[in-house]
Amino acid sequence: GNSVTQMEGPVTLSEEAFLTINCTYTATGYPSLFWYVQYPGEGLQLLLKATKADDKGSNKGFEATYRKETTSFHLEKGSVQVSDSAVYFCALRPDSGNTPLVFGKGTRLSVIA
Amino acid sequence: GAVVSQHPSRVICKSGTSVKIECRSLDFQATTMFWYRQFPKQSLMLMATSNEGSKATYEQGVEKDKFLINHASLTLSTLTVTSAHPEDSSFYICSASGGSGETQYFGPGTRLLVL
Numbered sequence: 398g399n400s401v402t403q404m405e406g407p408v409t410l411s412e413e414a415f416l417t418i419n420c421t422y423t424a425t426g427y428p429s430l431f432w433y434v435q436y437p438g439e440g441l442q443l444l445l446k447a448t449k450a451d452d453k454g455s456n457k458g459f460e461a462t463y464r465k466e467t468t469s470f471h472l473e474k475g476s477v478q479v480s481d482s483a484v485y486f487c488a489l490r491p492d493s494g495n496t497p498l499v500f501g502k503g504t505r506l507s508v509i510a
Numbered sequence: 511g512a513v514v515s516q517h518p519s520r521v522i523c524k525s526g527t528s529v530k531i532e533c534r535s536l537d538f539q540a541t542t543m544f545w546y547r548q549f550p551k552q553s554l555m556l557m558a559t560s561n562e563g564s565k566a567t568y569e570q571g572v573e574k575d576k577f578l579i580n581h582a583s584l585t586l587s588t589l590t591v592t593s594a595h596p597e598d599s600s601f602y603i604c605s606a607s608g609g610s611g612e613t614q615y616f617g618p619g620t621r622l623l624v625l
Contacts, residue, residue, distance in 0.1 A: 433616070440516070440603050440618035441554070486553065490614075495542045495607055498614060502553045 399424045399491050403501035406484075410477055410508050418472040418504045420461075420487035428489040430454075430463055430470040431498065435484045444472075444485070477508045512538045514606045516617035523594055524625055531589045531620045533604035539584035540606035544614065545577075548601040560587050594624045 404419040422428065429448045433441040445454030450465035459474045470487060487501040513536040523529050533543055542561050546554040558579050560566040566579035576598075578590040587606075591598055601621050605614040 441605075441616040443613060443615070446613070495612070497544045497556045497559055498554075498605075500553045503551075505551075 399428070399489060399499045401487050401489055401499055401501035403485075403487050403504050405502070405504070407505040407507060410506070412479055412508055412510050413476045414508075416472070416474040416477045416481075416506070418485055418487075418506070420470045420472065420501060422468050422470065422487075422489050424468075424489055424491055426492055428491050430461070431488040431490070432459070432461055432470070432472050433486040433488060433500075435486065435503070437483070441486065477506070479508045479510055482506055482508045512536075512606075512608070512613075512615045514540075514604065514615045514617040516602075516604060516620050518620060519618060520621045520623075522623045522625065525595055526593055529591045529594055529622060531591070531602055531604075531622075533587045533589070533606065533617050535585050535606040535608075535615070538606075538608050540587075540608060541584065542607045543581055543587040544605045544607075545579060545587075545589050546603045546605070548603060548619070550601075554603060557589075591622065594622070596624045598622065599624045 400423045431446045432444040434444045445456040447454040447463035453462045461472045484503045484505045486503045488498040515534045517532045545557045548554050557572045558566045558568045560581040562581050568574045581587040603619045605616045607614045
């Protein structure tokens, strides 16, 4: 079946530190991969996505590369800010159709000044 | 990106009453809408998939008579929690997609508290 595994949080970093949140997946076929961010009290916002192997998604200083050989889609940012504090969800869509997303459990990030 | 709204954002109701949550795609036609439920500090669990003009497809373990979903138009889907009980208290989130392979856009969520 399809599943997403994220590193467990919470993750606490100082401002300007380097961030990595690991995400690996299991899927049949060729899934699309996503990172969503959820700020306190809000819904999910799409952060970035990649639809095929070796694609790199990037947005707001965050990056993630679709690695088929390691079935991974790790989220990275070179210098985090306090405003990046949120919960980050890795997700996959199993195919190119109109199918629901499969989410990881989420990783809570707290950035302190 | 596209905008999806939910109404209400927060609702408190008494046990035994019914609550309707609306999900609207504001600037695109959503052929498919998904309803998720999120418990505190946990991930999103898919409840049902709703295609415009047809009956919703419910995930295993989700009671279709309790969680009524209607997708009457390409911009509106509703979730009605019937005879709500305290265990139905949760954060309900919808997402909408314009079609196959399209990005899914999420609403801001509705927090339901049943007393």
